Amino acid sequence: PKIVSLPGDGIGPEVTAAAVQVLREVAPDVTIEEHLIGGVAYDTHGDPFPQVTRDALSDADAVLLGTVGGAQDSAWNLLPRHQRPESGLLALRKALGCYANLRPVRVQPGLEHLSPLKPELARGVDILIVRELLGGVYFDGDRKIDGDTAYNTMRYTTAEVERVAKVAFWAAEQRKGRVTSVDKANVLEVSELWRRDVTALRDRDYRGIHLNHEYVDSVAMLIVSDPSRYDVIVTENLFGDILSDLAAVIPGSLGLMPSASLGDGAGLFEPIHGSAPDIAGKGIANPAAAIMSAGMLLRHGLKRPDAANQIDRAVSIALRSHPTRDLGGAADTQTFTRAVMSALE
Amino acid sequence: PKIVSLPGDGIGPEVTAAAVQVLREVAPDVTIEEHLIGGVAYDTHGDPFPQVTRDALSDADAVLLGTVGGAQDSAWNLLPRHQRPESGLLALRKALGCYANLRPVRVQPGLEHLSPLKPELARGVDILIVRELLGGVYFDGDRKIDGDTAYNTMRYTTAEVERVAKVAFWAAEQRKGRVTSVDKANVLEVSELWRRDVTALRDRDYRGIHLNHEYVDSVAMLIVSDPSRYDVIVTENLFGDILSDLAAVIPGSLGLMPSASLGDGAGLFEPIHGSAPDIAGKGIANPAAAIMSAGMLLRHGLKRPDAANQIDRAVSIALRSHPTRDLGGAADTQTFTRAVMSALE
Numbered sequence: 014p015k016i017v018s019l020p021g022d023g024i025g026p027e028v029t030a031a032a033v034q035v036l037r038e039v040a041p042d043v044t045i046e047e048h049l050i051g052g053v054a055y056d057t058h059g060d061p062f063p064q065v066t067r068d069a070l071s072d073a074d075a076v077l078l079g080t081v082g083g084a085q086d087s088a089w090n091l092l093p094r095h096q097r098p099e100s101g102l103l104a105l106r107k108a109l110g111c112y113a114n115l116r117p118v119r120v121q122p123g124l125e126h127l128s129p130l131k132p133e134l135a136r137g138v139d140i141l142i143v144r145e146l147l148g149g150v151y152f153d154g155d156r157k158i159d160g161d162t163a164y165n166t167m168r169y170t171t172a173e174v175e176r177v178a179k180v181a182f183w184a185a186e187q188r189k190g191r192v193t194s195v196d197k198a199n200v201l202e203v204s205e206l207w208r209r210d211v212t213a214l215r216d217r218d219y220r221g222i223h224l225n226h227e228y229v230d231s232v233a234m235l236i237v238s239d240p241s242r243y244d245v246i247v248t249e250n251l252f253g254d255i256l257s258d259l260a261a262v263i264p265g266s267l268g269l270m271p272s273a274s275l276g277d278g279a280g281l282f283e284p285i286h287g288s289a290p291d292i293a294g295k296g297i298a299n300p301a302a303a304i305m306s307a308g309m310l311l312r313h314g315l316k317r318p319d320a321a322n323q324i325d326r327a328v329s330i331a332l333r334s335h336p337t338r339d340l341g342g343a344a345d346t347q348t349f350t351r352a353v354m355s356a357l358e
Numbered sequence: 359p360k361i362v363s364l365p366g367d368g369i370g371p372e373v374t375a376a377a378v379q380v381l382r383e384v385a386p387d388v389t390i391e392e393h394l395i396g397g398v399a400y401d402t403h404g405d406p407f408p409q410v411t412r413d414a415l416s417d418a419d420a421v422l423l424g425t426v427g428g429a430q431d432s433a434w435n436l437l438p439r440h441q442r443p444e445s446g447l448l449a450l451r452k453a454l455g456c457y458a459n460l461r462p463v464r465v466q467p468g469l470e471h472l473s474p475l476k477p478e479l480a481r482g483v484d485i486l487i488v489r490e491l492l493g494g495v496y497f498d499g500d501r502k503i504d505g506d507t508a509y510n511t512m513r514y515t516t517a518e519v520e521r522v523a524k525v526a527f528w529a530a531e532q533r534k535g536r537v538t539s540v541d542k543a544n545v546l547e548v549s550e551l552w553r554r555d556v557t558a559l560r561d562r563d564y565r566g567i568h569l570n571h572e573y574v575d576s577v578a579m580l581i582v583s584d585p586s587r588y589d590v591i592v593t594e595n596l597f598g599d600i601l602s603d604l605a606a607v608i609p610g611s612l613g614l615m616p617s618a619s620l621g622d623g624a625g626l627f628e629p630i631h632g633s634a635p636d637i638a639g640k641g642i643a644n645p646a647a648a649i650m651s652a653g654m655l656l657r658h659g660l661k662r663p664d665a666a667n668q669i670d671r672a673v674s675i676a677l678r679s680h681p682t683r684d685l686g687g688a689a690d691t692q693t694f695t696r697a698v699m700s701a702l703e
């Protein structure tokens with residue numbers, strides 16, 4: 014199988030290198046081809062998602078992504094929107110047809126103290142957020158800024174709602190069988206459609222799943238005050254952007270959060286943390302999330318659950334034996350990666 | 359001065375009665391006229407914001423609101439959108455021209471243990487969220503659900519952005535002088551306008567204010583992991599809905615959270631908690647937020663800061679001496695209200 018690796022900007026190259034090292038160890042038969050995306054791709058090709066990268070995806074089985082984007086005051090942020098690093102990321106999602114972003118939020122036993130929440134609230138949290146990734150206000154063409162007024166359009170079709178809801182129901186079947194669909198149906202028509210279609214799909218094809226509906230403002234509260242109530246959460250793109258980042262703070266470090274984006278073709282696997290330009294190039298970034306993303310790549314992209322489990326176990330061990338700085342430890346990127354490698358054996 | 363009181367649904371009547379009692383004590387000269395809104399208004403008049411209520415507002419100096427809405431499975435939720443209780447609330451905001459929703463989030467010293475956050479994170483939190491309340495996706499007429507597709511439009515004009523940003527800058531001048539404007543300018547044109555106009559206003563008229571811009575997903579994280587970094591937050595309607603509710607969990611009970619909505623004419627003052635149909639009519643609801651909303655009414659609506667301070671002090675005392683059940687105590691609505699009344703003297 015062929016994997017395309019896109020290290021991107023900031024700490025992306027460092028953490029991706031660690032993930033690639035682990036990947037080669039547990040899946041020595043894969044081919045890994047590296048390409049540019051984001052700010053570095055703009056600097057080289059004048060395009061944050063250049064044609065050569067796009068071409069490389071055509072026969073890829075999975076994509077391993079680092080991070081994209083620069084510091085707040087980066088020159089990249091002064092470019093027209095379509096040339097900025099983030100546009101490369103959005104174009105990549107679109108090119109791959111990745112409509113379902115899976116964001117597991119799990120508090121590792123023994124690491125509850127890292128959470129900003131009280132340990133009794135953090136303990137045992139195990140949520141899967143399924144965020145719709147290609148619809149809503151992100152990609153709709155009906156958008157404009159013109160003088161004194163600007164607008165964007167939050168649009169969904171039944172087909173878009175159903176395909177992502179299916180992923181959520183399917184995931185819930187492997188878990189506790191409960192799905193919370195999040196919307197703002199008391200105010201928005203687009204949410205009314207969302208709620209109607211999710212409900213109809215459940216009634217038609219997933220009768221074994223327990224489905225409930227909650228408003229996005231209420232979920233923002235409950236995810237903090239009572240996170241254990243959730244199993245699978247499914248929601249539209251913008252709400253998912255906010256809620257998945259919110260939930261990601263519960264385990265205490267973004268350095269622990271992998272993600273998978275699935276869809277029509279090759280899946281996209283990436284740590285959720287940003288490019289952290291302040292520590293880029295110093296060799297101290299925590300590569301755990303990138304390595305766990307390689308685990309998700311093996312599980313969901315290449316259907317190799319055994320290799321994925323091997324990685325998850327090794328990361329767990331390394332987090333305890335060699336915690337990185339963001340976790341209150343002293344291990345640098347290399348030391349942590351070596352700890353994972355030796356825990357693999 | 360004339361105050362219109364709109365107790366609404368659920369626990370609204372109980373907590374509003376408590377607030378009115380306190381208000382009469384500290385401002386014996388005000389006239390208070392009670393009217394219907396929400397589900398009870400629909401039941402009586404077939405309209406969640408009936409004409410008689412609308413008429414009463416014309417010469418009001420301020421409006422004291424309880425709560426609107428029923429349980430998830432309430433018959434009200436099966437009505438067409440414009441007849442549901444929430445539509446009464448939205449119509450009320452619009453009728454009053456209340457474009458700036460002020461949501462103070464303060465952790466009371468000594469009550470840090472109530473927070474879902476670790477006490478060291480909760481201690482000293484003092485944020486004011488200013489939410490734009492009449493624009494964006496809430497009221498825009500370009501909205502539709504039609505067969506397999508639905509959309510809503512998130513629209514802002516410069517005038518809408520400026521008037522609410524002014525309130526945020528003005529509030530920051532009375533506080534620590536720092537404003538964080540929240541948007542999603544890396545994806546949305548409407549956010550690009552927002553950011554541009556907030557920046558221009560600061561550069562023109564509020565040079566003494568320290569302004570920064572953050573993305574909504576990032577703020578959702580930081581408000582939990584590092585809430586003390588914020589002084590004043592200003593944002594658009596939908597982001598404000600989510601973030602203000604999120605921030606409201608930090609003090610540990612929604613029963614402690616008042617709000618003020620200001621604009622062209624009379625202001626609207628209400629507790630942020632919902633109608634809590636499960637405990638309605640039992641006399642056990644915590645009226646602190648409603649009483650504190652009466653305090654905000656005196657401060658912002660009638661410009662009587664002394665009376666407002668009197669209420670805030672008395673509530674602080676009563677919270678310690680007679681905590682209600684949501685705070686781990688045993689006081690019921692009446693007992694708590696009596697404690698506030700006697701602390702007033």
Ligand SMILES: CC(C)[C@H](C(=O)O)[C@@H](O)C(=O)O
Nearest residue numbers: 099100102103254544545575
């Ligand atoms: C960088 C940005 C466009 C992106 C998004 O909003 O989708 C990011 O926040 C994410 O969640 O991956």
Ligand SMILES: CC(C)[C@H](C(=O)O)[C@@H](O)C(=O)O
Nearest residue numbers: 199200230444445447448599
């Ligand atoms: C009830 C609903 C329409 C309302 C809103 O979204 O504005 C509520 O959540 C609030 O924040 O006051």
